[in-house]
Amino acid sequence: MSKLLIVEDDDAIRETLKMTLTGKGFEVISVSNGLDAIPAFEKHLPDLILLDLQLPGKNGIEICNEIRKFSMVPIIILTARTDDDDMVRGLEAGADDYVTKPYASEVLVSRIRARLRTLGSPSPHKIIKIGPVELDSLSHEVRKGDKKINLTPLEFKLLLILASHPNEVFSREQLLEKVWEYTYKADTRLVNVHVQRLRSKIEDDPDNPKLVLTVRGWGYKAGPE
Amino acid sequence: MFFGRIIRAALDRFRSSLKLRSLIYTVALSGTALVVLGGLLSVNIGNNLFDTRTTAALKESAKAAEIIENHFAEANGYDIDQLNLYISTLLPRIENEGVTKKRLVKFDSKDRSLQDRQLISLESNFWPKNIDDQSTPALPNLSSKVTSTTIQIDAHGQSVPAILTGQLITLPGNHVFKLFLIYDLESEQQTLLFVQGILLLGGFSTLMIIGFFSYLVTGWLVKPMRVAAQTSELIASGELHRRLPVRGTDDVAILANSFNHMADSLQEKITEQRELSRMQQRFVADVSHELRTPLTSMRLSSEMILENKELLPTDPKRAAEILFETVSRLDSMLSDLLEISRYDAANVTLSFDYHDMNGLVGQALSAIQPLADSKGVVLQAHIASGSVTCAVDSRRIDRILNNLLANAIEHSEGKPVLVKVAQNDNAVAVSVIDNGVGMTMEQAKQVFDRFYRADPSRKRTMGGTGLGLAISLEDAKIHRGVLEVYAEPGVGSCFRLTLPKRQSVLEYVSPLPLAVEKLS
Numbered sequence: 001m002s003k004l005l006i007v008e009d010d011d012a013i014r015e016t017l018k019m020t021l022t023g024k025g026f027e028v029i030s031v032s033n034g035l036d037a038i039p040a041f042e043k044h045l046p047d048l049i050l051l052d053l054q055l056p057g058k059n060g061i062e063i064c065n066e067i068r069k070f071s072m073v074p075i076i077i078l079t080a081r082t083d084d085d086d087m088v089r090g091l092e093a094g095a096d097d098y099v100t101k102p103y104a105s106e107v108l109v110s111r112i113r114a115r116l117r118t119l120g121s122p123s124p125h126k127i128i129k130i131g132p133v134e135l136d137s138l139s140h141e142v143r144k145g146d147k148k149i150n151l152t153p154l155e156f157k158l159l160l161i162l163a164s165h166p167n168e169v170f171s172r173e174q175l176l177e178k179v180w181e182y183t184y185k186a187d188t189r190l191v192n193v194h195v196q197r198l199r200s201k202i203e204d205d206p207d208n209p210k211l212v213l214t215v216r217g218w219g220y221k222a223g224p225e
Numbered sequence: 226m227f228f229g230r231i232i233r234a235a236l237d238r239f240r241s242s243l244k245l246r247s248l249i250y251t252v253a254l255s256g257t258a259l260v261v262l263g264g265l266l267s268v269n270i271g272n273n274l275f276d277t278r279t280t281a282a283l284k285e286s287a288k289a290a291e292i293i294e295n296h297f298a299e300a301n302g303y304d305i306d307q308l309n310l311y312i313s314t315l316l317p318r319i320e321n322e323g324v325t326k327k328r329l330v331k332f333d334s335k336d337r338s339l340q341d342r343q344l345i346s347l348e349s350n351f352w353p354k355n356i357d358d359q360s361t362p363a364l365p366n367l368s369s370k371v372t373s374t375t376i377q378i379d380a381h382g383q384s385v386p387a388i389l390t391g392q393l394i395t396l397p398g399n400h401v402f403k404l405f406l407i408y409d410l411e412s413e414q415q416t417l418l419f420v421q422g423i424l425l426l427g428g429f430s431t432l433m434i435i436g437f438f439s440y441l442v443t444g445w446l447v448k449p450m451r452v453a454a455q456t457s458e459l460i461a462s463g464e465l466h467r468r469l470p471v472r473g474t475d476d477v478a479i480l481a482n483s484f485n486h487m488a489d490s491l492q493e494k495i496t497e498q499r500e501l502s503r504m505q506q507r508f509v510a511d512v513s514h515e516l517r518t519p520l521t522s523m524r525l526s527s528e529m530i531l532e533n534k535e536l537l538p539t540d541p542k543r544a545a546e547i548l549f550e551t552v553s554r555l556d557s558m559l560s561d562l563l564e565i566s567r568y569d570a571a572n573v574t575l576s577f578d579y580h581d582m583n584g585l586v587g588q589a590l591s592a593i594q595p596l597a598d599s600k601g602v603v604l605q606a607h608i609a610s611g612s613v614t615c616a617v618d619s620r621r622i623d624r625i626l627n628n629l630l631a632n633a634i635e636h637s638e639g640k641p642v643l644v645k646v647a648q649n650d651n652a653v654a655v656s657v658i659d660n661g662v663g664m665t666m667e668q669a670k671q672v673f674d675r676f677y678r679a680d681p682s683r684k685r686t687m688g689g690t691g692l693g694l695a696i697s698l699e700d701a702k703i704h705r706g707v708l709e710v711y712a713e714p715g716v717g718s719c720f721r722l723t724l725p726k727r728q729s730v731l732e733y734v735s736p737l738p739l740a741v742e743k744l745s
Contacts (some may be wrong), residue, residue, distance in 0.1 A: 010522070016525035017519075080517040100517075101517045101520070186620075188576050192576075
């Protein structure tokens with residue numbers, strides 16, 4: 001049974017969400033204050049965090065940043081605003097996905113399942129190389145030379161898909177489908193932000209990428225030539 | 226033709242440039258004045274010169290007659306030889322008498338007794354043929370009083386004006402002689418030419434100077450106007466803080482002050498309006514956002530109730546369904562409100578990628594198929610052959626297609642709906658055609674207005690938000706595309722979306738007609 005941590009200050013949402021997700025077979029822990037989020041995480045070690053952005057005590061972006069310092073746990077942002085920069089900042093701080101309020105439980109559950117699946121996708125053991133970066137498909141370990149690189153499961157999946165098909169161009173929609181498992185049109189900013197994050201971890205110079213290249217007007221591909 | 230074009234270009238320049246026009250007018254008018262003035266001056270000077278010379282000539286001729294008369298006063302008798310001798314000795318004296326240069330040309334006896342004899346004929350070169358011509362004499366009525374006239378003589382191969390004086394001299398013995406003297410006006414002619422030259426040169430320079438200054442002055446006067454025009458343009462283009470410089474207290478300064486005053490009040494009004502409209506947009510966005518949080522728990526709760534509806538008696542079961550549908554509709558209304566308020570606040574960013582329009586249409590068709598099935602509507606598609614690649618924000622295009630299809634299905638009254646895709650070099654078009662109720666063109670004009678309903682009495686079966694087409698129009702516009710409608714009551718309607726294939730395409734024509742065709 002997967003364990004979820006809900007960080008949400010609105011009592012009604014927190015309660016209905018807890019009921020809904022428990023009903024779908026998840027174990028749910030919830031906190032209402034931003035300050036309680038990290039202690040709760042350390043205590044329960046959930047498999048996934050549902051994080052509201054506007055929280056009392058400590059906002060969702062700070063929480064995201066702090067958790068990413070020591071954990072690659074999947075984080076899904078719950079937000080009422082899609083048009084301001086908060087959501088993008090949350091993604092940049094390390095969140096994997098976002099769901100806009102008011103969400104249908106079906107949508108939320110499918111997003112949660114997709115993020116949890118990334119963790120345990122079985123694949124044959126293989127070492128995939130992209131430039132100086134090596135990916136171990138089984139242990140999910142990423143090395144650049146001697147240095148170990150910490151990627152979130154989602155970032156790993158993104159890099160794995162690109163690196164397994166060198167020089168093949170993937171559109172943002174394709175990546176949303178393959179990495180995030182979206183089956184309908186979604187926000188391509190997700191892809192842009194995560195590619196940026198990935199670059200900042202694996203590229204020598206993230207502003208002048210050599211490994212994950214942008215193909216203007218089409219999408220992304222793995223380099224080098 | 227070539228000259229025609231030059232003339233037309235010059236005319237255009239003349240009409241469009243105040244500076245040039247004022248230059249031409251000033252030069253033409255002052256030029257005319259100078260020509261008249263110069264002409265008068267020149268004629269006046271010429272007349273004066275001539276009059277002075279004529280007076281002097283008459284005086285000198287009288288003097289010459291006097292010299293001759295005095296010389297012969299003492300002599301009692303003389304013959305022609307003596308006369309010739311005397312005259313020839315007198316000649317230099319007469320010629321040098323007075324200040325003006327003159328020539329004795331004829332001294333002729335009127336005395337019959339002397340007539341047969343040849344009298345001295347002097348300076349025959351200066352002897353114009355017609356001076357003493359019997360039939361047309363230059364001076365017909367000679368008397369003892371000197372008279373004058375103007376003639377042309379030949380000097381250095383050129384014809385120059387000269388004064389001819391003539392008089393009768395009576396010598397003792399009652400011998401009458403004709404004395405003709407010629408005063409050539411060559412030097413006066415030269416003086417006059419010189420003066421005319423000076424006048425011409427002076428006039429021309431004056432004209433140049435007038436032209437130059439008028440150009441400068443017009444420039445000074447026109448400059449504030451040009452600045453005002455530029456400033457107006459800048460203000461019109463949105464730079465509301467632009468003002469005209471004010472110098473001094475003259476008319477231009479008054480104009481600048483009034484202009485600035487107008488700009489101030491415009492800026493104030495516009496800023497006020499903007500602020501109001503911004504606040505309003507902000508309010509709509511905030512309200513929509515604030516409503517989403519309670520809506521979330523409403524939605525989750527209603528879902529939960531719906532999932533367990535079997536536990537409920539009949540009426541509460543139906544109520545649960547209604548609650549769920551209403552919450553969903555409220556949700557989509559809020560989303561649409563937010564979307565339109567984003568457009569109003571110009572807070573929209575596009576992510577262009579290359580997509581195949583056939584593919585996008587295919588996806589939209591399969592997404593809408595359940596709705597079409599539930600309404601018993603057959604969806605038909607005429608898709609362009611090959612791939613129809615265009616740079617678009619696929620999420621927005623998808624939204625347009627979904628809106629148009631849902632709209633067509635709702636109004637088709639169970640008849641088929643046709644989707645067409647076509648392309649040309651620069652543009653892609655998708656049209657959605659139904660043979661349903663249609664509408665009048667007045668209604669069609671309003672169909673993109675927010676919350677507009679063609680028929681207010683129609684029941685809201687689809688639960689549309691009333692913002693769908695308004696958002697679609699904005700979606701099309703932000704792609705620099707066009708969303709148009711053609712409709713006829715009872716025949717049907719055709720919505721046509723035309724998009725440039727690339728954002729670099731500036732002009733394009735739609736590859737599809739805007740017309741309703743009969744579908745079977």
